[in-house]
Amino acid sequence: MTPFTSLAEVCSAISAFIRCCADEPRTVGFNELALALFAFQFEHNIPYANFCRTENHTPATVADWRNIPAVPTRAFKSLNLTVLPEVDRETVFRSSGTTQANCSRHFHNHDSLAVYHTSLWPWFAEHLIDESTKRLLFLFPEIDQAPESSLAYMMDEVAKRLAKHERCFAADGQWQIDDQAAVDFLHDCVTQNEPVTILGTAFSFVHLLDHLDRVAIEFQLPSGSAAMETGGYKGRSREISKPELHQAITDKLGIASGRIICEYGMCELSSQAYDCKLGQANTTPRKFRFPPWARARIVSPETMGEVEIGQAGLLQIVDLANVNSVLSLQTEDLARRHTDGFELLGRVELAESRGCSLMNLNHA
Amino acid sequence: MPKPSLDYFLADKQGAELTGTLITEACQALRHNRDDYLALVGNEPIIAKLIEVANLWRSPDYELRRQALTASPEETGFPREVLAAGLDACFADWTQEKFFMLLTQEFGDPTRLQSFANQPNRTYSMVHGPQLIAHIAPGNLPVPIFQSIAFGLLLRSAQFVKCATGKSLLPRLFGHSLHYVEPGLASSLEIAEWDGGNEVLESSLFTEADCVVASGNDNSINSIRQRLPLSKRLLGYGHRVSFGYVEKQANEIMGTQAIISHAADDVVAWNQCGCLSPHVIYVEQFGTLKPERFAEMLAEELEMRNEAIPRGPIPTKEAAAISTARRFYKIREANNVGAMLWESEDTTDWTVVYEDEKQFQRSPLNRFIFIKPIEHIEEALHVLEPIRESVSTVGLAASEARMRELARPLAKWGVPRICAIGQMQRPPLAWRHDGRPPLGELIHWTDLETA
Numbered sequence: 001m002t003p004f005t006s007l008a009e010v011c012s013a014i015s016a017f018i019r020c021c022a023d024e025p026r027t028v029g030f031n032e033l034a035l036a037l038f039a040f041q042f043e044h045n046i047p048y049a050n051f052c053r054t055e056n057h058t059p060a061t062v063a064d065w066r067n068i069p070a071v072p073t074r075a076f077k078s079l080n081l082t083v084l085p086e087v088d089r090e091t092v093f094r095s096s097g098t099t100q101a102n103c104s105r106h107f108h109n110h111d112s113l114a115v116y117h118t119s120l121w122p123w124f125a126e127h128l129i130d131e132s133t134k135r136l137l138f139l140f141p142e143i144d145q146a147p148e149s150s151l152a153y154m155m156d157e158v159a160k161r162l163a164k165h166e167r168c169f170a171a172d173g174q175w176q177i178d179d180q181a182a183v184d185f186l187h188d189c190v191t192q193n194e195p196v197t198i199l200g201t202a203f204s205f206v207h208l209l210d211h212l213d214r215v216a217i218e219f220q221l222p223s224g225s226a227a228m229e230t231g232g233y234k235g236r237s238r239e240i241s242k243p244e245l246h247q248a249i250t251d252k253l254g255i256a257s258g259r260i261i262c263e264y265g266m267c268e269l270s271s272q273a274y275d276c277k278l279g280q281a282n283t284t285p286r287k288f289r290f291p292p293w294a295r296a297r298i299v300s301p302e303t304m305g306e307v308e309i310g311q312a313g314l315l316q317i318v319d320l321a322n323v324n325s326v327l328s329l330q331t332e333d334l335a336r337r338h339t340d341g342f343e344l345l346g347r348v349e350l351a352e353s354r355g356c357s358l359m360n361l362n363h364a
Numbered sequence: 365m366p367k368p369s370l371d372y373f374l375a376d377k378q379g380a381e382l383t384g385t386l387i388t389e390a391c392q393a394l395r396h397n398r399d400d401y402l403a404l405v406g407n408e409p410i411i412a413k414l415i416e417v418a419n420l421w422r423s424p425d426y427e428l429r430r431q432a433l434t435a436s437p438e439e440t441g442f443p444r445e446v447l448a449a450g451l452d453a454c455f456a457d458w459t460q461e462k463f464f465m466l467l468t469q470e471f472g473d474p475t476r477l478q479s480f481a482n483q484p485n486r487t488y489s490m491v492h493g494p495q496l497i498a499h500i501a502p503g504n505l506p507v508p509i510f511q512s513i514a515f516g517l518l519l520r521s522a523q524f525v526k527c528a529t530g531k532s533l534l535p536r537l538f539g540h541s542l543h544y545v546e547p548g549l550a551s552s553l554e555i556a557e558w559d560g561g562n563e564v565l566e567s568s569l570f571t572e573a574d575c576v577v578a579s580g581n582d583n584s585i586n587s588i589r590q591r592l593p594l595s596k597r598l599l600g601y602g603h604r605v606s607f608g609y610v611e612k613q614a615n616e617i618m619g620t621q622a623i624i625s626h627a628a629d630d631v632v633a634w635n636q637c638g639c640l641s642p643h644v645i646y647v648e649q650f651g652t653l654k655p656e657r658f659a660e661m662l663a664e665e666l667e668m669r670n671e672a673i674p675r676g677p678i679p680t681k682e683a684a685a686i687s688t689a690r691r692f693y694k695i696r697e698a699n700n701v702g703a704m705l706w707e708s709e710d711t712t713d714w715t716v717v718y719e720d721e722k723q724f725q726r727s728p729l730n731r732f733i734f735i736k737p738i739e740h741i742e743e744a745l746h747v748l749e750p751i752r753e754s755v756s757t758v759g760l761a762a763s764e765a766r767m768r769e770l771a772r773p774l775a776k777w778g779v780p781r782i783c784a785i786g787q788m789q790r791p792p793l794a795w796r797h798d799g800r801p802p803l804g805e806l807i808h809w810t811d812l813e814t815a
Contacts, residue, residue, distance in 0.1 A: 050698040072691040079699060301680060301687035302711050314684050332688055334681060348684045350728065 132224025493519025
């Protein structure tokens, strides 16, 4: 494959690959593209190149996408891991942190944001949209309220793609839910008998459900309604287990359990994983899958080699849509490898995050 | 020696269902047994029996020691070699002299536990331990509970030891050795296991106990505090952190290799998992031993130690924390942002990180140590301000004269224990945990004014 010479060229090749994959999931060429992107990032992303050299894994020696050095997501907090020169860093996705210093920073420009949009939509649509999809309740702030949130960007794109659907953004820039607006919107869905898809973080759902408890309201939302739940609690609400949260969504909102979908993503990534498609029975345990242009590996924390099926380890992701930063990431999530996806087992506990739960809101 | 039967304590009966009533009855039986035996025994016989237990545990052929060492690390928390070294260090300190020194330190006169003894002001006084102590055993290391049980016996207290589920093996084995040397001592001891926070069982236990001694994280101790009637005494020991400090001339007096070896002792002991284990070792700059060189030498030493006393396997979650931290420092090292890393190959067995940043950094432990440069003790105390209230132990490498000088500002700042580097995980029997008297907080005094 001819080496990439500009970011625009990279973006166009990756977008084309994503579109091919979206039409034909068995599209070949992942390895070739991953290596070409690695070579491009190695050349233009200096901190990453320095790391690769000390790992002795450079474009000259790496022939398999699995050997592309994975950067710890934590490093996005202290290094500018980007191919973009400072003047071109038009947009930054930040994880929420207690101070600027402990936020991850993922820089974007117009071209890379276009790839982000190209990447997020088809996989979202495949999992969250079916013939019943009608209205949308976003428990998220609008993009102008949270201009540095990757999730707000993602929801903004979803709203644009579904522009004909009636919708409501029910959170402010502080991620506070406007309970009344949400309840009014849901009432209207019931009155009009139009299914609604509610999208939110786990803590936003808990806020909404707690509000419903306080005012003693339970909804039986129209059949075909659905929920997309993402992320953890980050100290923003009381914490309940996923099964409990999903049961409460079913009990208080009347959304069938087969229509509650979990999303996994973070501000350092440009693709997302989902654990099931609307209408498909949820498997136990819930298993996440990335789209064909992003691949997950579960590696042993001892040897860094891929674990066997059924074993647990650290989750690494090679995401081709991460065009202008680093395509290979090592997350701080523990996961179990399955033949058909990965099961999330919790986060790695590192001292820095103790007593600082807001820091992990890394996809907000 | 016949193989002792391991069916005496509640925790021996795997799978048996515990109820509040059962706990209440067990506590009442303990009190009764205490009144019949323990309350009537003198200091000497109790201490003699404790020493007998310690001698058994120090003997390589002792059956219960062998059981402890051959148990799976999941059950004991440690691989064989680490556990053996820890047990030996603990029981070596159990001598008649040291037990009597402890009693003298705490009460002035050891006989005060048995009868009135005179005081400097010409009055008399006597001390009494609680009738029943409830111990909430720490989950990280096994030996502190052995010591707590020994102290409870010295105070003639009946004791109920609550362990976390699956963590009672070593306390049970210890209990069985007590039972072997003197059934009367074991008759006022009960050991059970359940998941902390079980309100039914703990409410029965707290109702019966006169005093609760709890080790654990701050949340569980707070939870106990809230559930305990005001009249009951709670001795809560939360998690603490420790660090080492190498004075800039220490290597000229002690020898560089000796300091490195002592520092490795502290990192290897209990795989660094206790509150007294160092997270960071500060090395004074501008001496002949550069902090970076110290880090490099310590890495070589840890590699050698790993052959003699392997760290052993650790849970995936803990290995993942090490692996994540390592990768973070590797990318910083590659970009010259004031960090260097040395690590064991293809395992997480040991890690040394040198970092310019002086702030205290909590380590993922399991032999992962930070080395940081520091100008002088005042600077150390300044950067350590955020953890001032959580510090347990400072291990010093310095000449004796400098050690005394450094100890003053450390003590004033609030450090409860200062020791020589290499001794951090080997506190003496009579040490004051978190700066508090080991027996003094458990007892009450009776003064007799005859004049």
